[in-house]
Amino acid sequence: GAVVSQHPSWVICKSGTSVKIECRSLDFQATTMFWYRQFPKQSLMLMATSNEGSKATYEQGVEKDKFLINHASLTLSTLTVTSAHPEDSSFYICSAISGVTGNTIYFGEGSWLTVV
């Protein structure tokens, strides 16, 4: 079946540095990808909607300049956490919609970010 690969699964970075998380659709073209984060003991929070070839649509309260999203191709979206702080430590997960039918959703395995 279709696979969404998220990399890295685990990352530790120092405060003030930037870290990039990749979300790839391995065997289908994803016109739309979503980025979520989850805080401990909470549900997922949508951060942004990423459309191939256009600017991401950010949810209210999500800093565009801090969480840079690039959807440069139909198989890759990246989330870059810039100038990371410990409060950015979280679980980030992406999902991708298959471009053919537009109604099949696949999830990445998620990325644990720890900022020290």
Added chain:
Amino acid sequence: AQSVSQHNHHVILSEAASLELGCNYSYGGTVNLFWYVQYPGQHLQLLLKYFSGDPLVKGIKGFEAEFIKSKFSFNLRKPSVQWSDTAEYFCAVNPRGGKLIFGQGTELSVKP
């Protein structure tokens, strides 16, 4: 390995029919449990969640789910579905301190 299993890949119902979507997980410890819905072309939305307490959880839009610890299950129910409930439904498990694990999803089609 930890996993979440949703029994039905595609469910087709007529309006006013009752709905039950199965979800089982494999994890021996304490878990947080979620049901999410994704309408066509939209992002995930949380229907309901269980962390602790009353195992019968009520969510939005008339949905409810029951956590049965002995069966490792968290089935989603709705007494009477509407056409607008047509969507994909995901069960997810979050072993405390661990990552969120999704089931493969169940597509619900409600015929008017």
